[in-house]
Amino acid sequence: MSSATLTGACPECETELTVPPVVQGETLSCPECMLTLRVEDIADGLLTLEMVEVQLRDWGQ
Numbered sequence: 001m002s003s004a005t006l007t008g009a010c011p012e013c014e015t016e017l018t019v020p021p022v023v024q025g026e027t028l029s030c031p032e033c034m035l036t037l038r039v040e041d042i043a044d045g046l047l048t049l050e051m052v053e054v055q056l057r058d059w060g061q
C-alpha cells in the first residue's frame, strides 16, 4: 500500500497518464484528447482504461 500514483495509457491517444490513487470504476479525463476514461482494472499500479461514451443528459421525453 505504498504506491503514491498510478499510471495508465489513454486508449485513444496513447498518452501516458499519471494519476493519484483511484478505484476501479472511477472516471478520469485524458488531458490530451479530453476523452472520459473509466478505470476498468488496476494491477501493480497500472491502470486499464476504457473510453466512456459520453452521453448527454436525457431531459426526458
Ligand SMILES: [Zn+2]
Pocket: 010, 011, 012, 013, 014, 015, 030, 031, 032, 033, 034, 035
Ligand atoms: Zn487521450
